[in-house]
Amino acid sequence: MFEESSGTALRTWFDRSGLSKIALAKAVTTLAVETGHHQIRPDGSRVRRWLDGERPRDPVPGLLAQVLSCHVGRPLTPEDLGLGRGASDNTRYRGPLEIIDGIQNATRADLTRQPCDKASEADATKVLPALESWAYAPSRQLARSSGAGELGTADVARMAAFTAMFRELENRFGGASMLNTATAHLATAARLLREGTYREHVGRQLHAELADLAGVVGWAAHDAGNYPAAIRYLTLGVQSARESGDRGLTAHLLQCLARIWGHVGDPARASDCLGLALYGARNASPVLRAGLHSLDARFAALMGAEREALRSVHHAREIFADGDDQDVPSYASYLDYAELASTLGEVLLHLVHNTGRLTHAPLAIEFLTEASQGRAEPRIRSRVFDHVGLARVQLAAGELDGACDSAEEALRIGAGLSSARVRRRYTELAGETAGHSDSRLPALRERLLGAA
Numbered sequence: 239m240f241e242e243s244s245g246t247a248l249r250t251w252f253d254r255s256g257l258s259k260i261a262l263a264k265a266v267t268t269l270a271v272e273t274g275h276h277q278i279r280p281d282g283s284r285v286r287r288w289l290d291g292e293r294p295r296d297p298v299p300g301l302l303a304q305v306l307s308c309h310v311g312r313p314l315t316p317e318d319l320g321l322g323r324g325a326s327d328n329t330r331y332r333g334p335l336e337i338i339d340g341i342q343n344a345t346r347a348d349l350t351r352q353p354c355d356k357a358s359e360a361d362a363t364k365v366l367p368a369l370e371s372w373a374y375a376p377s378r379q380l381a382r383s384s385g386a387g388e389l390g391t392a393d394v395a396r397m398a399a400f401t402a403m404f405r406e407l408e409n410r411f412g413g414a415s416m417l418n419t420a421t422a423h424l425a426t427a428a429r430l431l432r433e434g435t436y437r438e439h440v441g442r443q444l445h446a447e448l449a450d451l452a453g454v455v456g457w458a459a460h461d462a463g464n465y466p467a468a469i470r471y472l473t474l475g476v477q478s479a480r481e482s483g484d485r486g487l488t489a490h491l492l493q494c495l496a497r498i499w500g501h502v503g504d505p506a507r508a509s510d511c512l513g514l515a516l517y518g519a520r521n522a523s524p525v526l527r528a529g530l531h532s533l534d535a536r537f538a539a540l541m542g543a544e545r546e547a548l549r550s551v552h553h554a555r556e557i558f559a560d561g562d563d564q565d566v567p568s569y570a571s572y573l574d575y576a577e578l579a580s581t582l583g584e585v586l587l588h589l590v591h592n593t594g595r596l597t598h599a600p601l602a603i604e605f606l607t608e609a610s611q612g613r614a615e616p617r618i619r620s621r622v623f624d625h626v627g628l629a630r631v632q633l634a635a636g637e638l639d640g641a642c643d644s645a646e647e648a649l650r651i652g653a654g655l656s657s658a659r660v661r662r663r664y665t666e667l668a669g670e671t672a673g674h675s676d677s678r679l680p681a682l683r684e685r686l687l688g689a690a
Contacts, residue, residue: 247320247335248302249289255309259285265305266298273301293321312379333378334445337477338432341452344470345425349418365473365495366510372480372488372518380441380481389436389444397427397447402568404454409572410618412657413461420455424471427451446482449475450569453491460498461619463658468498486526489519490569493533500533501659505540512537523565528558529573532581539588547589551582572617580609580624587631599635606631610644619660622652626663630670638676645682649689664690 252262259282270278275297280288288294294302299316307314318333404420431444456471472495479488492515500508516530535550558578566573583605586598610624625648632641645667652660668686671679 247318247333247339250335251306251310251314251319252289255306257306257309258282259289262302262305266301269301269305270297273297275301318378334380334478334481335432337445337474337481338428338448340474341428341448341471341478342425342432344467344474345421345428348421348467349425365469366507366514369473369476369492369511369514372476372492372514375480377442377481377483380436380438380445389430389434390440391443393430393434394440394443394447397444397451398568400427401447401451401454404451404458406616408454408458408461409620410616412619412655412660413458414463414656414658417455417458417462420451420458424448424451424455442482445478446484446487449477449479449482449484449487449491451475452478453494453569456491457494460494460501461657461659465498465502469495472498485518486522486567487569489515489522489526489530492518493530496533496537500537500540505537509534509537509541523567523570524557524561525566525573526570528554528561528578529570529581531557532578532585535585536581536588539585539592542589542592544589544593544595547585551585554578554582572620574612574614576609576612576614576624577620579605579612580620580627583609583624583631584627587627587634590631590634596635599631602631603628603635603637610647618651619655619657622648622655622660623663625651626667629667633667633670633674636674638674638679641671642676642678642682645686649685652689661690 255262257265263280263282263285267279270276278298278301280294280298288302293299299319299321302321303314303316303319306319315333318335320336320339400423404416404423407416408420427448431441431448436444452471452475456468456475459465459471460468472491476488476491476495479491492511496508496511496515498508499505499511512530512534516527516534519527519530531550531554535547535554538547538550555578558575583602586602586605589598590596590602606624606628610621610628613621613624625644629641629644629648632638632644648664648667652664664686668683668690671683671686
């Protein structure tokens with residue numbers, strides 16, 4: 239996988255330099271001698287192997303970067319050429335070309351079901367340090383490679399339209415139902431950027447749309463239960479978003495990553511990731527910042543940090559009240575009051591479970607009832623989550639009739655959904671019914687487990 243990526247990036251800059259293979263070999267040899275590396279004497283055939291993907295040993299990557307920098311008119315690093323240390327690691331920060339190559343390699347592997355090493359990509363201890371500088375690291379200059387005709391705002395709008403469609407399908411029918419199709423479209427979008435030419439401002443917009451689409455694919459993979467793939471696509475999405483200069487989008491994708499770590503049982507790591515999003519989104523729209531604070535409350539509640547969770551609940555409500563629907567970008571359009579109420583209701587549900595304080599239950603029921611009543615009709619999966627959450631807190635509060643009604647409604651709405659997350663919620667709810675006695679509960683428990 240790495241060899242393909244390194245060769246592709248190096249070839250792009252080689253083509254732009256106008257050098258022949260022999261000329262590049264001679265230039266590298268000259269520079270090597272000048273810097274005391276007399277043993278380095280490549281020829282044209284060696285350059286051809288580098289272009290085909292062979293990785294040269296140090297210090298050749300640095301020499302190549304210096305030579306090509308002089309011929310393309312901009313400073314290059316070994317990382318720009320795909321030859322940096324650890325270049326096969328998708329968790330590090332890479333330049334625009336490598337990000338596109340990473341997306342192409344990831345989609346190719348998934349669409350052809352090729353085996354690849356995914357464990358390190360899901361390791362938060364490796365992912366988070368690579369993202370820490372996102373809020374202040376400048377975007378790199380984009381490479382407008384030769385190839386297809388110039389791309390413009392119409393191409394940006396078309397990418398945005400497809401992403402909006404996939405986002406709606408994912409919530410309506412579940413991630414597994416559209417993951418393969420969306421992955422294939424992401425591959426097409428990455429190829430468009432790889433082969434097309436574009437002006438700087440259009441290129442930034444294209445990187446933003448590529449990032450948003452990668453985020454949708456990552457979220458669909460998460461919903462389908464493929465967490466390593468979800469983290470891989472979202473990490474690439476974050477890297478593409480930071481190149482676009484859209485801090486709100488970058489923060490949005492970071493909170494998606496945080497949600498995944500919270501879902502797999504690592505709320506401390508999720509909170510760390512969310513902290514990165516909050517820091518960089520200080521000047522983002524109030525609605526987006528309110529959503530981030532509501533998630534901060536959720537992760538605090540999962541860790542049993544009651545005071546911190548309630549403080550973040552207060553911040554989220556206060557900031558949301560200052561918001562304006564006109565300021566909400568498309569990728570955050572889901573952050574309406576129903577979404578806020580649902581998240582805050584789950585915060586209080588987690589506090590009930592993790593602190594044993596039933597005093598949080600009434601407000602949790604109020605929030606989740608507001609969420610279930612205010613959800614837009616097409617947001618099928620979110621409506622299921624609202625009713626499952628409501629049933630769980632009603633069970634904890636001893637409102638068994640209400641809990642049964644809410645659970646039945648969740649099953650009715652979620653019929654036909656292809657979502658691992660929904661199935662997990664059904665399983666959790668079924669397990670929580672075991673400690674209660676009611677004539678309706680045994681049959682309900684069987685239905686929940688059957689749907690899971």
